[in-house]
Amino acid sequence: MKYLLIVLFFVMHYNxxxxxxxxxxxxxMGSPWDITIVGKDSLTAENYIDTVIKEVTRIExxxxxxxxxxxxxxxxxxAGIAPVKVDKEVLLLTQRAIHISEITNGAxxxxxAAMEKIWKFDGSMTEMPSPExxxxxxxKVGYKNIVIDTVHSTIFLKEKGMKIGFGALGEGxxxxxxxxxxxxKGVQAGIINGSGDIRAWGGNPNGKPWNIxxxxxxxxxxxxxxxPLHKSAVTTSGSYEKYAEIHGKxxxxxxxxxxxxxxxxxxxxxxxxxxxxxxxxxxxxxxxLGKNAGLRLLHHYPEYSCVIVSDKGKLYASRGFGLKKxxxxx
Numbered sequence: 001m002k003y004l005l006i007v008l009f010f011v012m013h014y015n016x017x018x019x020x021x022x023x024x025x026x027x028x029m030g031s032p033w034d035i036t037i038v039g040k041d042s043l044t045a046e047n048y049i050d051t052v053i054k055e056v057t058r059i060e061x062x063x064x065x066x067x068x069x070x071x072x073x074x075x076x077x078x079a080g081i082a083p084v085k086v087d088k089e090v091l092l093l094t095q096r097a098i099h100i101s102e103i104t105n106g107a108x109x110x111x112x113a114a115m116e117k118i119w120k121f122d123g124s125m126t127e128m129p130s131p132e133x134x135x136x137x138x139x140k141v142g143y144k145n146i147v148i149d150t151v152h153s154t155i156f157l158k159e160k161g162m163k164i165g166f167g168a169l170g171e172g173x174x175x176x177x178x179x180x181x182x183x184x185k186g187v188q189a190g191i192i193n194g195s196g197d198i199r200a201w202g203g204n205p206n207g208k209p210w211n212i213x214x215x216x217x218x219x220x221x222x223x224x225x226x227x228p229l230h231k232s233a234v235t236t237s238g239s240y241e242k243y244a245e246i247h248g249k250x251x252x253x254x255x256x257x258x259x260x261x262x263x264x265x266x267x268x269x270x271x272x273x274x275x276x277x278x279x280x281x282x283x284x285x286x287x288x289l290g291k292n293a294g295l296r297l298l299h300h301y302p303e304y305s306c307v308i309v310s311d312k313g314k315l316y317a318s319r320g321f322g323l324k325k326x327x328x329x330x
Contacts, residue, residue: 019038019039020038020039020040020041020042020044020045021036021037021038021045021204021205022036022039022042022045022046023035023036023037024046024049026053028053028056028057028060028174028194029056029064029170029171029174029194031171031194031195032195033056033193033195035049035052035053035190035191035192035193036190036192036193037049037052037182037189037190038187038188038189038202038205039187048182048185048187048190051181051182051185052181052182052192055174055177055178055181056178056194059170059173059174059177060170060174062087062089063090063093063170063173064166064170065113065163065164065165065166065167071084071087071090072086072090072164072165075155075156075157075164076113076157076162076163076164078157079157079158079160079161079162079163080157080160080161080162082156083149083154083155083156084154084155085153085154086153086154086155087153088153090155091148091150091153091155093166093169093173094110094146094148094164095148095150096169096277097110097143097164097169097281098110098148100281100285101143102143103297104281104288104289106143106257106258107256107257107258107285107288108168108257108281108284108285108288109141109142109257110143110164110165110166110169111140111141111142111143111157111162111163111164111257112141112165112255113163113164113167114137114140114141114163115137115138115255115257115260116163117137118133118134118137118260119244119253119255119262120244121243121244121253123244125246126246127246128246128247134259134261135260137260138257138258138260139159140159140162141162141257141258141260142159142162145157145158145159145162146158146162146164168280168281168284169277169280169281171194171195171196171197171276171280172194172197172199172233172235172275172276172278172279172280172281173277174192174194175192175193175194175198175199175276175277176233176275176276176277178192178199179199179201179232182201183201187202188201188202189202189203189204189205190202191210192276194276196235196236197235197276197279197280198212198229198233198234198235198276199233199275199276200229200232200233209228209229209230210228210229211226211227211228211229212227212229213225213226213227213328214226214227214236214270214307215236215268216309217238217267217268217309218313222328223328224315224327224328225307225323225326225327226328227272227326229272231272231274231303231305232274232275233273233274233275233276233278233279234270234271234273234276234279235270235271235276235279235280235283236268236269236270236271236283237254237268237269237280237283237284237286237287238267238268238269239252239253239254239263239266239268239311243262254287254288256288257288263288264311265290265291265310265311266286266287266290266291266308266309266310267309267310267313268309269282269283269286269287269294269306269308269309270306270307270308271286271298271304271306272305272306273303273304273305274303274304278304279304282297282298282301282304282306285297286298286306286308291308291310294308295308295318295319298318299318299319304318305317305318305320305321307321307323
């Protein structure tokens with residue numbers, strides 16, 4: 001899972017060609033979404049924002065694991081019982097999630113959702129789960145027990161008590177889909193910000209690129225770098241703000257699927273690349289893998305780059321990123 005650490009910077013500048021930049025904030029998929037569209041006029045831009053909202057809502061009612069009427073909820077209810085027929089769109093998303101698990105050696109795993117039964121990060125948790133409870137929950141986690149039947153378009157979870165969830169992919173996937181839809185409709189510029197999963201295209205009406213600021217996890221009101229968004233997508237995963245505090249110790253909300261316990265070592269990971277879905281997958285995976293293994297992973301995917309903040313406050317960037325030129329002076 002990831003948490004919002006990104007602040008968008010743009011200037012509402014209008015020129016003689018009368019392009020209109022419209023922005024709306026709405027709650028979708030349980031989180032705030034900022035939707036920015038540049039259109040030929042305000043009415044057109046607002047209508048496109050309505051279209052984006054409808055598309056995100058459609059996707060939510062396919063893949064949400066907490067809405068009982070969705071296909072994924074049906075898959076979870078039938079864990080260990082029977083395969084469930086799903087739309088091709090859901091099947092392909094699940095296949096991509098399994099592929100990410102394979103390339104990260106299980107650091108990313110959509111079946112981690114079984115851990116939600118024992119960890120709560122809403123302020124209600126005051127005692128650690130017992131080692132036995134953690135061990136039992138981990139036994140239900142394992143992407144290799146997700147069975148995909150492409151002929152009959154079904155998903156089957158082998159073990160009773162298994163659960164899959166797209167909290168670490170769904171918003172990025174929806175942002176990508178909405179961007180592609182807008183481009184197909186001839187919308188030349190905009191930003192879809194799904195609670196920190198950002199997909200942008202085109203540029204600001206003033207002719208400059210969209211800029212994003214990466215928040216300082218030790219001082220969230222400030223940013224430590226402002227970066228032009230040339231590559232169209234960016235996502236941040238972080239461990240410092242959403243947590244459980246138990247006996248004076250903080251436990252971050254990102255869980256290692258293999259151990260069943262919260263990750264340690266990194267405060268945030270920001271990944272840039274051509275798609276928000278994969279940016280989210282990589283940022284979550286790197287939080288689990290740690291700096292060294294995470295940078296090695298990303299080295300094999302040169303279209304993607306990252307900025308890492310350790311729990312000691314040290315900054316690291318993937319090869320060739322050039323973080324120094326984007327740093328904000330203190």
